[in-house]
Structures are given as structure tokens and as C-alpha cells.
Amino acid sequence: MTSPAPDLSVEHGVNLCGANTFGLPSTAATLVRIRSPQDVRRVVDHPVYGVARKLILGGGSNLLLTRNLDEVVLSIEIDGIRVVEDGPDATLIEAGAGVVWHDLVRWTLDHGHAGLENLALIPGTVGAAPVQNIGAYGLEVGERIATVHGVDLITGRAVEITRDQCRFGYRDSIFKRELAGKTVITHVRFRLPKPWQPVLGYQDLERRCQETGIAQPDARTIFDWVCDIRRAKLPDPAQIGNAGSFFKNPVVTAEQCRDITGRDPHLVFYPLDDGHCKLAAGWLIDACGWKGKSLGRAGVHPRQALVLVNLGGATGGEVLTLARAIQESVYGRFGIRLEPEPVVV
Incomplete structure (x- = not known):
């Protein structure tokens, strides 16, 4: 019998087929929905969940499930996007780890903040972005991250990790190595530099510039191009x-x-x-x-x-x-x- 978990959203026997973009069959024996940093601390302090093995689940877009999960699955659902600072040299934007990545990219452009447009339509969530150091069309997200905020799964303490401390590499970061399974990312802060400069050194984007005659596209145009190119090349997980x-x-x-x-x-x-x-x-x-x-x-x-x-x-x-x-x-x-x-x- 599992100990009670006051103030935590806990479910048992959860079908994860819809929680991974491959649509693979798997069942989580115990799933805890994480909607705030406080929820992570409650898990750490829990007499059963605190000492159990854990698996962190974001959007399920970088996961290959081959079995049912006996670990306590932490489903990261922390929402919210805000401008922390809008200065002369850069705009600092914070997003919750559960925000859909493409929604963040679109939000930044809708609010006049360019810099993430090359990363449009990448599946997954904000919290997974620094783990994988997602990248596409000449840009890696590590180039735009200021700090990553989270909670230590051992101590329950808040942690703040700078861009340099993340040790970003090609599809790599400290979160895949020393901090793998040890830190729950709750928020990410992005630094979007000013003045904005387009990133166009990728062959597909150079070809679009030539085809359209637009030598200096704005951020929204690059966003639209990237979406078109990705849809033409990559299948939609909602379809297959x-x-x-x-x-x-x-x-x-x-x-x-x-x-x-x-x-x-x-x-x-x-x-x-x-x-x-x-x-x-x-x-x-x-x-x-x-x-x-x-x-x-x-x-x-x-x-x-x-x-x-x-x-x-x-x-x-x-x-x-x-x-x-x-x-x-x-x-x-x-x-x-x-x-x-x-x-x-």
C-alpha cells in the first residue's frame, strides 16, 4: 500500500502510449504530475517516492519505451512564459519546463522577441531542450540559454546552472551525464541578443533566400520557412x-x-x-x-x-x-x- 501523498497529484497504472511520440505501449505503475518546483520537493520529502527510483518524463519526444515502468514517473507539467528583462543588449525570457517547445518559439515572435525562429517545430518541451541541446538549421539552443533552474532530487534544494556550467555539446549536456536523473529542470531562461541577426548559414535556408529573392528575411519569415521545410521532410508524430x-x-x-x-x-x-x-x-x-x-x-x-x-x-x-x-x-x-x-x- 503506497503512503499517502498530500498536495501531490498521483496516479497509478497510467497508460503511457499517448505520452510518448512513438506511441509505444508502456504502463507507469506510479505517475506524479509536477506542476511547480514545490511538487518536486514534496516528492523528495515523501517517505516512499523520495527513496524510489525515478524517471523524468517531458513531452516523450526523445524516449524509446521498451517496458513497463516500475520507477516513479515524474510528469513535468510546469507552465508559464514571461519576460524577465528587456534590456538594450538582450531580452531575457523564462519558460516553464512543461511548455511545449514550439509554443515558446511562436510566443517569442508574437511578442516581438526574435532569436529562436530556427528551432521552430522541434518536438518536445522546454525542459527537455537543454538536456538534448536541441538544434536545427544552424542554431543550437545552448547558444540562447542563460540559465537552467531546477530542483536537486536528492536534497530538494533549488539549483541554478549557468550556460557554461551546462557544458553543451552536439546533442549533449551535463544533464545527460553527471546530472542525469539527479536534477528536475523546472524553468529555463533564454537570452535573445540584440540587435537580432538572422542565422542563414544552412543550405536549405540559403536555397530559400535564392528562390524567393529575399536576401535578408525577418525572423517571422525564417520561422515560416523552417516550418515548411520540416513539414516537407519529417513526419508528424500525430499522424505516424x-x-x-x-x-x-x-x-x-x-x-x-x-x-x-x-x-x-x-x-x-x-x-x-x-x-x-x-x-x-x-x-x-x-x-x-x-x-x-x-x-x-x-x-x-x-x-x-x-x-x-x-x-x-x-x-x-x-x-x-x-x-x-x-x-x-x-x-x-x-x-x-x-x-x-x-x-x-
Whole structure:
């Protein structure tokens, strides 16, 4: 019998099929809805939940559920967006961790604050954004984060983590390493610099500039372009279950890149400032013949090989089996190990 949890919203035997964008079957034995930092502290102080294993659940867009969950699932539902400071050099905006990421991007533009438009339509929530250091079309969210606020799951104390302390990397942060499962992110503050400068160094955006004749698009135009491009390339999780890009684009040395292009001259890659090269994982998967293929009820999207999809009724195990088959195939041909983006539970 579970101890009572006054002031906490607790549910048992919760079906999580609708709480993960893959639409995978899983049941949470205990789910606590977190709607404020105080709720996290109540969990920490609880005689049962405080010592139990916990799993933090945001929008479920970066999660591969392969089993039912015995952990106490903390569903992060903290809302609210506000301008903290609007100064001459930057605007500081705070958003609750449960805010839908795309809603925040749209809100900033609707209120005249540009700077996040390249990250439009990325699935997930604000609290998950710094964990994954989400990025798209030439911008990573770490470039716009000022501080991340949360609660320590051991002590219940409030924590404030600066951008430098987050140690952002490509799809990486301290929240995926030292602080993984130890800190619940409750709010994120974003610094949007002034004067605003468009980020247009991505091929698809450069092509739009050429096609439209708009050399200096405003933020709203970039937002609209990014939405159009993403909708054309990536399937809507509301239509077919998926978690967006399933694999990270591997980063290799220039020598490794030359070796691969010597054998496969059509390899798609992007030189990085530090001399390394980022390979297009989607191209590697497509080159191995996986686009549009399936194993059981899990498949590779026919328009974008980087996206694995639930064809209907798939289990997490089926998606994982497909992912491992793709990894083996790419390693066998290119000697490159693909790393999944979603957290496998």
C-alpha cells in the first residue's frame, strides 16, 4: 500500500502510449504530475517516492519505451512564459519546463522577441531542450540559454546552472551525464541578443533566400520557412509515431572523412570549425538501403532515412531491433557507429 501523498497529484497504472511520440505501449505503475518546483520537493520529502527510483518524463519526444515502468514517473507539467528583462543588449525570457517547445518559439515572435525562429517545430518541451541541446538549421539552443533552474532530487534544494556550467555539446549536456536523473529542470531562461541577426548559414535556408529573392528575411519569415521545410521532410508524430531524428550525425576526423569519400564520393558531410567533419547519418542509412524498409511493425520513413516510425502497434523492442540492425549495417559498410538520440528505457 503506497503512503499517502498530500498536495501531490498521483496516479497509478497510467497508460503511457499517448505520452510518448512513438506511441509505444508502456504502463507507469506510479505517475506524479509536477506542476511547480514545490511538487518536486514534496516528492523528495515523501517517505516512499523520495527513496524510489525515478524517471523524468517531458513531452516523450526523445524516449524509446521498451517496458513497463516500475520507477516513479515524474510528469513535468510546469507552465508559464514571461519576460524577465528587456534590456538594450538582450531580452531575457523564462519558460516553464512543461511548455511545449514550439509554443515558446511562436510566443517569442508574437511578442516581438526574435532569436529562436530556427528551432521552430522541434518536438518536445522546454525542459527537455537543454538536456538534448536541441538544434536545427544552424542554431543550437545552448547558444540562447542563460540559465537552467531546477530542483536537486536528492536534497530538494533549488539549483541554478549557468550556460557554461551546462557544458553543451552536439546533442549533449551535463544533464545527460553527471546530472542525469539527479536534477528536475523546472524553468529555463533564454537570452535573445540584440540587435537580432538572422542565422542563414544552412543550405536549405540559403536555397530559400535564392528562390524567393529575399536576401535578408525577418525572423517571422525564417520561422515560416523552417516550418515548411520540416513539414516537407519529417513526419508528424500525430499522424505516424516517431521521435524525429533517431540517430545523431556522427562526427569524425578529417582523415576519416577523406577515407570514406575515397570509397563513396557522394558522401554528405559538413566541415566543422575545429577541423572535424559531421557526416549526414540519414545519407549513411539511405546508402545502406534502409529507406522505406521495415522489420516487423517498425520501419524507416520513406522520405527521411533518419526517422524510424511506428507502422502501427509496434513495441519498443521492435523499434530497438530495427535500430540495431541499421547500426550494424552502417558500421559494416562505413566503419561508423551510429549513436541513437532517444533515451532507451
